[in-house]
Amino acid sequence: MSLLHTPPNRPAGKSIQLMSTCLCDAFYADVAQATVEVLEFLGCDIELPDGQTCCGQPAFNSGDWANSRKVVRHTAKVFAGDKPIVVPSGSCAAMIFHGAPLEFEKEADLPVIRALADRTWELLDFIVHGLGVTEWPGKFDAKITVHRSCHLRGTKSPEAMATLLDSIEGLQVEPIDETEQCCGFGGTFAVTFPNISNSMGTLKIEKLIACKPDIVAAADMGCMMHFGGMMEKQGLPQKRMHVAQILRDSLKNAGKI
Amino acid sequence: MKTKQQIDRTARDLDPEVHDSNFMGAKLKSERRYNTLFRDYDDPNKLREIAGNVKQHTLEHLDTYLEQAEESFKRNGAQVHYAIDDAAVNAQVLRIMNETGSQTMVKSKSMLTEEVHMLDYLEKNGKTVVETDLGEFILQIDGDHPSHIVTPIVHKNRRGIAKSFEREGLGDYNDDPETITRRARKHLRQKYIDAEVGLTGGNFVSAESGRIVLVTNEGNARFCMAANKIHIAVIGIEKLVPTDRDLGLFINLIGRSGTGQQVTVYNQFISGPKKDSQPHGPEQMHVIFVDNRRTEVLASDCREILRCIRCGACLNVCPIYRQSGGHAYRSVYPGPVGAVLSPLLAGNRFPELADLPKASSLCGACNEVCPVNIPIPDLLLRLRDKAKREGAKEAMKGTPNLGMWATLCSQPTMWKTALSMGHTMNYIPTEMIPHPSAKSWQGARKLPKFEGGEFRKWFKKRAK
Numbered sequence: 001m002s003l004l005h006t007p008p009n010r011p012a013g014k015s016i017q018l019m020s021t022c023l024c025d026a027f028y029a030d031v032a033q034a035t036v037e038v039l040e041f042l043g044c045d046i047e048l049p050d051g052q053t054c055c056g057q058p059a060f061n062s063g064d065w066a067n068s069r070k071v072v073r074h075t076a077k078v079f080a081g082d083k084p085i086v087v088p089s090g091s092c093a094a095m096i097f098h099g100a101p102l103e104f105e106k107e108a109d110l111p112v113i114r115a116l117a118d119r120t121w122e123l124l125d126f127i128v129h130g131l132g133v134t135e136w137p138g139k140f141d142a143k144i145t146v147h148r149s150c151h152l153r154g155t156k157s158p159e160a161m162a163t164l165l166d167s168i169e170g171l172q173v174e175p176i177d178e179t180e181q182c183c184g185f186g187g188t189f190a191v192t193f194p195n196i197s198n199s200m201g202t203l204k205i206e207k208l209i210a211c212k213p214d215i216v217a218a219a220d221m222g223c224m225m226h227f228g229g230m231m232e233k234q235g236l237p238q239k240r241m242h243v244a245q246i247l248r249d250s251l252k253n254a255g256k257i
Numbered sequence: 258m259k260t261k262q263q264i265d266r267t268a269r270d271l272d273p274e275v276h277d278s279n280f281m282g283a284k285l286k287s288e289r290r291y292n293t294l295f296r297d298y299d300d301p302n303k304l305r306e307i308a309g310n311v312k313q314h315t316l317e318h319l320d321t322y323l324e325q326a327e328e329s330f331k332r333n334g335a336q337v338h339y340a341i342d343d344a345a346v347n348a349q350v351l352r353i354m355n356e357t358g359s360q361t362m363v364k365s366k367s368m369l370t371e372e373v374h375m376l377d378y379l380e381k382n383g384k385t386v387v388e389t390d391l392g393e394f395i396l397q398i399d400g401d402h403p404s405h406i407v408t409p410i411v412h413k414n415r416r417g418i419a420k421s422f423e424r425e426g427l428g429d430y431n432d433d434p435e436t437i438t439r440r441a442r443k444h445l446r447q448k449y450i451d452a453e454v455g456l457t458g459g460n461f462v463s464a465e466s467g468r469i470v471l472v473t474n475e476g477n478a479r480f481c482m483a484a485n486k487i488h489i490a491v492i493g494i495e496k497l498v499p500t501d502r503d504l505g506l507f508i509n510l511i512g513r514s515g516t517g518q519q520v521t522v523y524n525q526f527i528s529g530p531k532k533d534s535q536p537h538g539p540e541q542m543h544v545i546f547v548d549n550r551r552t553e554v555l556a557s558d559c560r561e562i563l564r565c566i567r568c569g570a571c572l573n574v575c576p577i578y579r580q581s582g583g584h585a586y587r588s589v590y591p592g593p594v595g596a597v598l599s600p601l602l603a604g605n606r607f608p609e610l611a612d613l614p615k616a617s618s619l620c621g622a623c624n625e626v627c628p629v630n631i632p633i634p635d636l637l638l639r640l641r642d643k644a645k646r647e648g649a650k651e652a653m654k655g656t657p658n659l660g661m662w663a664t665l666c667s668q669p670t671m672w673k674t675a676l677s678m679g680h681t682m683n684y685i686p687t688e689m690i691p692h693p694s695a696k697s698w699q700g701a702r703k704l705p706k707f708e709g710g711e712f713r714k715w716f717k718k719r720a721k
Binding site: 020022024025026027028029030032033036048050051052053054056058059060061062063064065067068070071073074078099102103150151153154180181182184185186187188189190191192193194195196197198199200201203225226228229230232233 | 258259260261262264265266268269574576577580581614615616617618619620621622624625635638639640641642643644645652653654655656657659660662663664665666667669672676679693694697698699700701702703704705706707708709710711712713715716
């Protein structure tokens with residue numbers, strides 16, 4: 001899935017649907033909240049479809065495509081219409097624009113799923129390449145490292161993330177070694193291959209905290225739940241933030257919201 | 258930590274020294290690859306895409322190109338044979354040896370001969386076979402098998418090798434790499450001279466000219482052909498490319514991708530037996546095209562895997578391979594490419610290897626480095642789906658049952674109820690959650706605090 005070609009010509013208006021993701025729905029309320037505040041600052045009119053649940057990825061990655069398709073069909077129904085769908089997670093976004101069409105290849109309703117895929121954006125990609133924002137008018141005094149989650153590989157999101165973070169006054173983004181290496185989450189992989197997942201997480205944490213950053217950031221709460229959970233188990237007091245939270249807080253610091 | 262998956266168990270129980278050899282070997286090659294490729298080309302990704310397209314085109318017209326290659330080889334004076342499976346290719350090689358009165362074979366590295374267990378077969382039939390690639394030679398004297406498709410003994414260290422050499426009477430214990438290499442060289446020189454048959458694989462074959470390209474770093478493939486009269490090339494049918502012109506692209510990619518070399522040290526172009534005007538070289542050249550289920554793979558929805566040029570870049574970059582090593586995959590082809598190819602080549606033994614495609618976090622690094630741009634994660638996913646549909650037990654071990662979850666996710670009312678009920682989770686010790694996945698998760702991680710429905714409440718309250 002590395003060369004995740006994002007669909008061309010996606011709609012990019014300011015009237016959007018927000019897919020808040022099941023992880024934010026269950027565990028990370030403030031990340032979804034930050035996403036809303038950031039998008040509203042940019043003038044977006046946000047619809048939060050009430051029936052939304054999960055993107056279907058856990059079953060998709062587990063090979064249980066019948067159950068995954070059930071969830072994707074539900075998602076397609078809930079997110080009807082033609083507005084851009086914005087997701088504060090590279091992984092859930094890639095599930096919709098890449099994974100879902102893959103598991104529907106032989107299904108009669110592929111066109112419905114294709115249409116869903118063709119209007120789905122990862123948050124940072126949407127802000128920069130959808131809305132044309134090239135500078136972030138925020139202020140944030142901190143040294144951070146960023147985990148480039150694997151589902152951003154091959155997409156324009158890493159470039160978008162760099163554009164936004166680099167333009168925040170006071171923010172210092174420190175590069176890390178082996179940025180291409182996975183943190184070891186991989187959805188159900190983390191519980192079916194716990195030993196390998198743990199070894200991968202240990203390596204990733206080592207790289208992320210090598211420069212003693214104030215904050216470790218990422219644009220995927222899945223990865224962060226995994227390596228963040230490891231940090232907590234090890235008693236590592238490392239502050240972690242979703243990039244949306246940094247964008248939102250930087251606006252607050254600059255008195256913009 | 259407890260685990261139900263074999264590859265995870267192997268990684269957990271691996272000798273730390275072997276783990277470090279595998280890990281560092283892979284990491285260094287990944288770094289060299291990146292440095293060489295990105296120093297030499299502005300946009301290596303463009304090359305990877307073109308090379309992928311060339312191979313895919315060849316596969317989609319394989320019938321035509323195979324016939325063209327056969328004609329080209331015959332025109333060059335080579336004899337062409339086809340083998341449907343392992344038994345057929347082994348029997349064909351034995352027949353050639355018997356018909357030419359040959360007793361001894363020297364061979365260069367070939368994963369295909371590993372795949373069909375050719376050494377065992379020939380030795381059982383009274384022939385002597387000597388591996389001449391240094392790594393493969395060491396595996397042969399140890400009765401071991403490769404753990405990597407390019408650097409087959411990456412799991413070994415020089416002390417172990419020195420002991421093996423001592424045991425085989427190749428000199429007193431000495432673990433200096435140069436001494437080991439010199440001893441192997443001296444030992445193998447005589448073998449080249451004594452053998453009647455030289456066997457090689459073929460990295461690329463031009464259908465247009467009937468030219469085999471062999472890339473090595475030791476020059477052993479050409480020694481295999483230097484002193485004997487019979488050359489046998491055993492070639493998987495997926496090794497074809499249409500024209501000589503295409504070879505430049507692949508030779509530029511294979512060394513850089515595999516070992517980070519701009520070009521492999523020895524690159525040979527063999528287009529037939531020796532001509533009358535040439536003083537030396539094999540008098541007979543036999544090309545054996547081998548199927549061994551490749552046409553089944555071609556007919557499947559994972560056919561892109563046949564583009565593979567066996568450079569090993571996906572193994573080197575793979576975080577799972579780096580932790581588990583190649584032997585964990587229990588098959589000739591390990592790592593990401595092996596996780597796709599091995600179960601497919603296993604035919605009706607697919608269920609036994611159906612766990613291989615699960616041994617991936619689907620991070621996509623393999624696709625990113627692949628010189629022929631194989632969408633390996635997509636193929637792994639298709640095989641996971643196949644394994645689930647066919648009820649392959651090895652694949653499903655440790656994977657939570659997601660039926661209930663799917664029902665929950667398709668019923669918004671149930672979903673929202675579950676979200677609000679989930680708060681109770683914050684009041685019980687999470688270690689007591691009786692679900693195996695929750696237990697596995699908590700072996701190394703804490704569960705996040707439950708905040709189910711909080712965001713929805715906030716969003717509703719603030720909406721004017």
